[in-house]
Amino acid sequence: MRFLLAVALIGLLAGPSYAQDKPIPKYHESEKDKTPTEKAADVEAERAYQRSLGNIPDHGPTDPWGGVRSDSAPKPVAKPAVAKTALAKTALARTAKTSTAKAAAAKPAKPAGDAAN
Numbered sequence: 001m002r003f004l005l006a007v008a009l010i011g012l013l014a015g016p017s018y019a020q021d022k023p024i025p026k027y028h029e030s031e032k033d034k035t036p037t038e039k040a041a042d043v044e045a046e047r048a049y050q051r052s053l054g055n056i057p058d059h060g061p062t063d064p065w066g067g068v069r070s071d072s073a074p075k076p077v078a079k080p081a082v083a084k085t086a087l088a089k090t091a092l093a094r095t096a097k098t099s100t101a102k103a104a105a106a107k108p109a110k111p112a113g114d115a116a117n
Contacts, residue, residue: 025031034042
């Protein structure tokens with residue numbers, strides 16, 4: 001008797017939850033067209049969603065680590081770009097001079113009487 005009561009109770013609880021499921025379309029089964037009331041409900045739901053997005057305040061960029069960093073941290077000093085360009089040109093000129101001097105020093109001089117090489 002208890003077993004039948006348990007089965008009946010489970011059946012009564014499972015019935016409404018099973019009825020709420022939408023049927024899953026089978027293979028080669030096309031979806032049914034929506035009724036005009038369903039279409040209107042979808043349009044109204046989309047409009048409500050867009051209105052709710054408009055209620056969200058627009059905040060600027062935030063710094064999530066701002067509370068961890070100290071305010072008195074030294075900020076890097078920006079150097080002028082002209083100085084970097086002049087230093088780069090000077091370093092490039094020095095490198096070119098030293099590389100040609102090293103190449104000339106690395107080549108051994110040919111003896112005058114050695115015609116075979």
